[in-house]
Amino acid sequence: MGDYADLPGVRTWYESEGAGDPLVLLHGGFCTNDTWGALRTDLAAAHRVFLPERRAHGHTPDVEGPLSYRAMADDTVDFVETVVGEPAHLVGWSDGGVVALLVALARPDLVRKAVVIGANFRPATECFAEPAMLDAMTPDAEDLAFFRELYEAVTPDGADHWPVVAAKVVDMWRTQPTLSTEELARVAAPTLVVVGDDDLVTLEHTTALYRAIPGSQLAVVPGASHVVPLEKPDAVKRLVLDHLAQDAVETMMPVRRAAAPARTA
DSSP states (O other), rough: OOOEEEEEEEEEEEEEEEOSSSEEEEOOOOOOOOHHHHOOOHTTTTTTEEOOTTTTTTTTOOOOSOOHHHHHHHHHHHIIIIIIIIIIEEEEEEEHHHHHHHHHHHHGGGEEEEEEEEEOOOOOHHBBOOOGGGOOOOTTGGHHHHHHHHHHOOOOTOOOHHHHHHHHHHHHHHHHHOHHHHTTTOSOOOEEEEEETSSSBHHHHHHHHHHHTOEEEEETTTTTOOHHHHHHHHHHHHHHHHHHSSSSSOOOOOOOOOOOOOOOO
């Protein structure tokens, strides 16, 4: 079942199902909640799952002006406070992962644990394996046909608004996000970083993200690309549920997670 929440920034469409600790699923750029289809039922068997569609995506209307991750993070904070009503786990894919990171930084009191899948903390021009692909992402490009069809099927703004939204998203990718590793070091929520071994975000960038977040965990899924939740849903589901269920990371030979030696006088 879906409904609208009248948030300060935008009237936001969301769906919810299941019972238990709240879990907010944050979809990727150009996407709708349909792209969570392979995961949501199993996640809802263990959690109360909330699926908001961000401004200019799915059933949620566009807002005048450019798109920004920070505005979408503000919307997500409002959503957690207004609709969820308590701190929640955040699972974000691609742009949703960026939003999850920003929420974790701005409002650590609202984030229990986080999972970020195929996420980046710098603009696409700095972290995409092939930055030139941005130039080919025109509204009528064949590579965007899947996303265009998702959008046109449900948008309240009308199918002819697609070129506006497509341009806004690509412009955002060119210049955002602009987080530093020093900022990421302030992420307090236990975080799992997930990426496909052939993701459009380079493994070097993903490793930098993992290393910057204290105590985070890293999972590289073999035989997968940027759409790893669609390609390997069982693997991603297991990773997410295990991360959310564990109390602490315990290994036999810790290095990165080894306790710092006691200081002597």
